[in-house]
Amino acid sequence: MPHPDEHALHNLLRKLQLHHPLAADDQQAVLNLPFKRRLVEAGSYLVREGDVPDRCAVIVTGFAYRHKLTGDGARQILSLHIPGEAVDFQNMFLEEADHNVQMLTRGEVAEIPRHALEEVALARPEVGRAIMVTTLVEASIFREWTLNIGRRDARSRIAHLLCEFAYRLTAQGLKPGSDYELPMTQEQLADATGLTAVHVNRVLKTLDSEGLIERERRFIRIPDWDSLRLAAGFSELYLHLDQMVPHSRAAH
Amino acid sequence: MPHPDEHALHNLLRKLQLHHPLAADDQQAVLNLPFKRRLVEAGSYLVREGDVPDRCAVIVTGFAYRHKLTGDGARQILSLHIPGEAVDFQNMFLEEADHNVQMLTRGEVAEIPRHALEEVALARPEVGRAIMVTTLVEASIFREWTLNIGRRDARSRIAHLLCEFAYRLTAQGLKPGSDYELPMTQEQLADATGLTAVHVNRVLKTLDSEGLIERERRFIRIPDWDSLRLAAGFSELYLHLDQMVPHSRAAH
């Protein structure tokens, strides 16, 4: 939950500046963007394949995921999204959405009209660039997921996803402690890693018994960050968090 | 081979306009970009992980691929690139390349200084938008590959890659006939699909014996486009080739 009187786009600004710091007036321009707050249930769609995007949803609270389906109805989750992230940069300049974005949990989004966003991006080159950079970082994460699914075994894949999520939460200032909630069912975890739910369950148990993670409901605690990183083959360079305090240091 | 007196950036312009048509003066601005031609051997690197990008390579002739490696040295090919494609849009606005781009074949590239490209993108919003759109389409292809590797079986994966390559060649005007050369070893095909070379070989033979493809060296002929599409679960929407003549119609 954000502080009640905190600006709904504060998190978006934070996210943009993770990759491209902005001057005070550019910051203000982002915060001045028009938007409409909307409460959304778990499972509700923020974007549907085939939609013509006319607005851009920013997550204020809650979590979302991007996915697409094969002709046979198999689902692949393509990315996870946390508060502060704009889920429509990927679609905004295209005619038609090529995938779905759905809420993982209940939450709140701020919807910014597309034209307002385009106007600011054009009038303020540094804001435009911040959007571009943020979009490119997302593409970098897509690539890492392809590597993860294509070339790592089940144990590493899941460990990698757990590392990435923790890292991104920390970067966004959303993870004060050494544990966090991973707001996904094992079925969703399976669809994110190209596995089956049954196998995900077994791998989670293995990671648990190996002492790499501790689980309580969907809360994950990572007792030894370096061991999990090793198991995952995780390297955070692809997140392009240049100006960040490294997670491992923050955790000590 | 391009016509000898054809402009080296002609193909880039064509590619950009596949997704976002440009006015005459914007077109001219693209063609006026400064560049240096360079001959490159098969296997030479256009981008290396860790590079600070200061120029953007456009493929004039030949083919390239994008890839990254796990800590254990396993390679995942992330995308294929054909003449006219700019290989560095993904890195240009980031501090540091997070993956490699390597030539698949011998060929020629035109290297455009980064600052010149940024200047044009800024001075000419429509060119900037064309670059943005092209980059987003690339991201869409990354997502389709994740789906392909995560949720399709080996046969569909390979069929899908064959469909995509044919489609993109056609869109770029590089495939006049009903066959094409797929300039990859089976090992590279394996790294692109998350399989092993041995299994790729077996699947290719299966596709061949099923009559879905005919092979002669690395030339692929697709006798019945619709059957291969079906086997692949291929739908071209993710390529965002809005203004294109559909391949199936062009093939009739």
Place this chain on the structure above:
DNA sequence: CGTACGTTTGATCTTTCTCAATAATGGTGG
């Protein structure tokens, strides 16, 4: 407090991988 959803577990099956050997192919120097 019951129902739907999510998790856990076992048994068995299948795809794909691994290892290993052989056969083509293409390019190179003589």
Place this chain on the structure above:
DNA sequence: CCACCATTATTGAGAAAGATCAAACGTACG
């Protein structure tokens, strides 16, 4: 043009990771 070498393609046999099927167990929430 030919012989040679390195790379790539093909094939077989056996192993393994992960999928499938099925059932039981938890637990959140209306």
